[in-house]
Each structure stands twice: as structure tokens, then as C-alpha cells.
Amino acid sequence: MQIRFWGVRGTIPTPGPETTRVGGNTSCVEVITSDQQRIIIDAGSGIRLLGKKLQNESSSRIVSTILISHTHWDHIQGFPFFLPVFGRTNRIVLVGQKRVDRRLEEILAGQFIEPYLPYAYKSLPADLLVKEVQDGETLILGDQTKVQVAELNHPGGSLGFRIENEGAVFAYCSDVGHDDGLDENVLKLAQGADLLIHDSHFGTMEERNRYPDWGHSIWLEAAQVAIEAGVRNLGLFHYSPDLTDEQVEAILEKTREIFPRTILAREGLEVSLPLGADLPD
């Protein structure tokens, strides 16, 4: 399984000289399975460049599944700028939370209305299929890939995913806060994973305690989950827009003191699971 990070930032894109090494685009991760299926997790601003790459590389139809953890803006804001939605022959399956109050398709389409955007969701030429899922569901993609879905502790809810493909396990828990003890569903999804991507929004404990309702974690909690769930490797992710490269890199060092096999999800980083002995910086 190949993993590539196209957006690693939380809340809002943060371009600028202080974020060039870690990256400023919001959540988007590309997963290529052993049978060459493409799964995209989240459609933050990072998905724009992924869309350009797909458009440039593909001579025929683009088919992909986008797993949407939740519809907070930093996880869907890139979708209107994902070039494959403009290709008549492309097929995109959007998978996200089933809610009682509103349909997922309606929420996604809500980004495409005047005066925010000059084109409507209904006018997109690609074949878009929306699938709503809930806690505990398992999706089978192709012959060799299983995706387990669980609801995480986050305002309005957020889905975490566990992708299993040919013996490799990738867990994605982007937006989650731990209140009384560690979130059980995160532990379940992460159990024994080759790589767990975990919310590492806050830089300091003081900040984490000041905003307990935000539904986010500090790197320390990510490390605690990694230990408790027995993961092989931990990837820090969804950094606060206030954190500079220097601060995020300092967080990596601190996390490695507790959980040595930790990496930083950086924009552009590509890893192959299972990870080798040497970790990327």
C-alpha cells in the first residue's frame, strides 16, 4: 500500500515561509492499494494538486473513491477544485457520514452555491455517487481491500478509517479529541496498524486544556494511543494553523522520546507500507 500526503494542516490553509517544510494545505491523503485502486481520504485544499496530477497522468477515465471523515470545511474545501469532477467520463464515489438531519450530498452541494461559487454541484459533468456510512460499517473495495469505519469524538462527529490491504494496515484518525480516557474507537481502528495517522492539532498542553471542546488532540495523546493500540508506526497530522515548521519539528522530537517510531505527515511525503527500519525525517 502506497500513501501520499497532499494536505496535512488543520482548520485553514497556511501558505507562507514558515510552513514550507511541513506544508500548508488542509487534509488530503492518497492511498494506492496493491491492486492499483485509488482511495482518497478527505478533500481539503490538498486535493487540488492531486486532481491536477490525476488529470495530467490519465489518458482515460479517472475512477476513485473519496472517504470524507466529516464535512468541516478543512476536509471538503478542496472538492470544488478537484479537476476530475469536470471530466464527463470520470466516476467519483464519495463516502461519508450518515446524519439524521441532512443528507451528505446536500451538505457537499452546499459549497457550490452562489455567491460562493459560480457553478452548481448538479452541473458537474463527472459521474458522482454519494454513499452514506455509519459507525461500525465495513466497505469492501475491489478484491483485496477492506475499509472499516468508526465514529470518533469530535463536534458533529467525525469518521475514522482502517484500511486493510494485502496484510498491511493503515489507520486514519484525523479529527478526534480524548475526553475521559482514550477514544475506544480510535484504539479499535488503530489496533496493530502499520501506520496510524492521528490528530496532533495542539502544540502545548496549555492550549489543549484551554480548548477542550474543539475535539482535537495533542501529540502526547497521539503517542499514548500509539502505545495503547500497539501500532508499528505513528504519523502526526492535522497541525494547528498557528504552528510553524520549527514548532512542528520540535513536536516530532518530543513525540519520539515517548514513541520512537513516529513520523511527521508532511505535504508531498510518500511512504510504502509496511515501513522499513529507517523512518523519513
Ligand SMILES: [Zn+2]
Ligand atoms: Zn479538521
Ligand SMILES: [Zn+2]
Ligand atoms: Zn473537524
